Amino acid sequence: MVNDNFLGRFEFGEYWNPMNETMPREQLEKLQLAKLQRIVSYAYEKSAFHRRKFEAAGFHPDQLHSLADLDRIPFTTKDEWLEEQKRYPMFGEMLTAPQELATRYHATSGTSGRTPLRVLDGRKDWQWAAEMWAYSLYAFGIRSHDIVYYAFGYGSFIGFWGSHYGSEKIGALTIASGGMSTEARVKQLIELGATTLCATPTYVLRMAQVARDMGIDVARESKINKVVVTGEPGGNVPATRKMIAESWGAEVSDIVGMTESGSCFAFECRHHPGGTHIMEDHVLEETLDPKTGERLGYGERGERIFTSFGRGFIPLIRFRTGDLVVRVPGSTCTCGRTWDIYQGGILGRVDDMKLIRGTNVYPSSIEAVVRKFEEVDEFQIVITRENGIMDEITVEIELSREAEERFTVVSVQLAKDLADAHENLRFNITQADCGSLPRYELKARRMKDLRGI
16 A cells, blocks of 8 residues: 555656657657767767777767667777776776866776776766756656655765755755664654655665564555665566565655666656666667677667766766666657656666576576565575586575464475476575575675586
């Protein structure tokens, strides 16, 4: 049940930027071409990195006459970006302006033992990032009368930084909870009468669990009626989404961004179209076959390639994200936006796929099954190789205190459901002690591949 004060909150119109959000496709493509020509020329003139890339590929900005010429521009990869940083510490030669003019520094959460990707933004970049987030939050129904609560640590990981400034741009009272404990956050958001909660899907659920242990039913005792999630898969996983909505008595919106882009780039509007609108006036997105590079059409699953129109300090042009998506027309949604949609949001990552005894397995597909079991508070996936030959996949589950004695019943059904969803692949299910599995405020890392370690 959704809190009553969720109703009637859309009295100020549907769109943050009505003209751009409803622009006819032909006009939109002309706008995209003009912005693409501008950012490509700027990168060529100002960035030694991009000039080298373009010249090595035999490309010059003057060759860009239509969007059909996009294939002339070489891709940029994350590994290439990291190598550039290594060659010319700390930021490489991607910058278009002196480092002294930067106003923001962010870094990826990184992989253990690996140097994180470092990003700088200038003042105009950050104004653009706030504008992108204002689009997204406004589309979900956040207005100036809302109180928006950020359960986020405000470190160098970009996370909800841009969202915070987007919320302020809308005029909402915006609360930063910083390094507070989960218990303190639960108490504060209730005390302040917060109407909107912003956090990762994992941490939103964690807050509800902690509140339950404190004897607080946040669906009844808080005024939260909107939950914005980003930073990891979950908001687009139906079972996880349902659990969040029921725990908080609130509507849920999935907003998608990444450190490399400097902001969000797709959002779910209040009409819940089953996916996220691509902000096509600010970004150019392509969907390609990750192996062949062939351009894919509507309804085909492929890798998203990202170009930013608003990021000038470090231009991002034809960046291979590794994200898997299925693109569908904007008409799929009833909101009137002409922008295309990623059906189901980000479906996974090319490099997240694990091959287990001939079966492709994605963390998000496992989560989609596990989260259907209300008894499960937390879980972890462990992949091993027995005797150097046989791959095994184990899902460790931590049950709520009330359900600990039901492990046998839950594990049998969970193993069956996971097998049914993965071509009869056998999953081992083990029980972890209550409170023993890691809890995450930022990106959850639930899969451990121990093969070859």
